[in-house]
Amino acid sequence: MSVDKLIDDARPIIQRAVQLDRAQHHEDAANAYMESVDVLLSALKLMDDTDKRKEQLRKTTAEYMSRAETIFPRRTLKVIEAKQRRITAGSVGHGYDRVFGNCLDDKLTKIEIFDAYVSAHHQVINFLRFCELVVSRAPNVKVIKLTTGVDAKNQAHASLMEIAASLKEKNVQLSLEFSQTIHDREIKFNNGWIVKIGRGLDYFRRVDKFALGSFDQNLRPCHETVIDILKVDPRTM
Incomplete structure (x- = not known):
């Protein structure tokens, strides 16, 4: 650009x-x-x-x-714990349950996802799988906010609205925002976790339709990326 x-x-x-x-x-x-x-x-x-x-x-x-x-003075984040997960090209065992599992508990009520690319079909499926994990592991979540690129509004809006309708049945509101300038990729959990992923949710390689890893993310090879996972004092978020 x-x-x-x-x-x-x-x-x-x-x-x-x-x-x-x-x-x-x-x-x-x-x-x-x-x-x-x-x-x-x-x-x-x-x-x-x-x-x-x-x-x-x-x-x-x-x-x-x-x-x-x-x-609007911003408070300095008080970091309690910081760790990094390095995913090498072609490695397996990095399903969303293993990456985000510790972030999901009964204290969590809101999640904010910043990911520029949730527009292609497989990217929307990735987002849906993330939402499924959230609903199954965090019983008190009420809001999931997705901020993504404007391409999603043109290419995937109908699919995202279907996800929103399904989440509503579980008493979870999906809030959508489309930005022309978004570039950061991170997920904020209001119980104190912040996860920054170089490739966003889209770090899995494509596999054949009937290959292992087609459904189980932990069996699917990954692209190389780095994931920074921070635990901060929620009062400073």
Whole structure:
């Protein structure tokens, strides 16, 4: 993606942040400012030192970051436990139950999933399998929020709404948000767990229809990725 395209993508986010700021919706405004900062930082990384716009863009980015902190100061996460799971190419034994099992308990009531790519059929199936695990392991979950790319709205909206209807039967609300600029991939559990996955939920390799691993994720070979798992004090989230 080019510098100009990233700057163009940031403009509507900044406009939304300013509107929310003026309306005194401080948390939403701060989130929008930080979303624009992420995009502008990506643009800065692509600029060389001869680009005359670089210094001004750096100042503008710092201003938005400062404004976000001013109107809605963020608490520093108090990390209780941190571990990393490295998945090598072709390895098995990394089903969602083994990766997320410790994150699911009776204290969990809300999950926020940030994954840019939940649009292709197999990606929607991955998300459905994650939801099935959540419902079976966390009896008090009430909300699952998925923030994904706009492609999902065009390609997978009907499928996601079917999942939403099925979850509703279990008294779980599926909230959907589609973003043009999302790039981070992480899952936040309001009982204190945060999981950051380089490939999001889509780290399994494709297998033949009747091959082992077609249904059991722990038998399916994986793509190489790194998973960071943090346990934090929920009061600092």
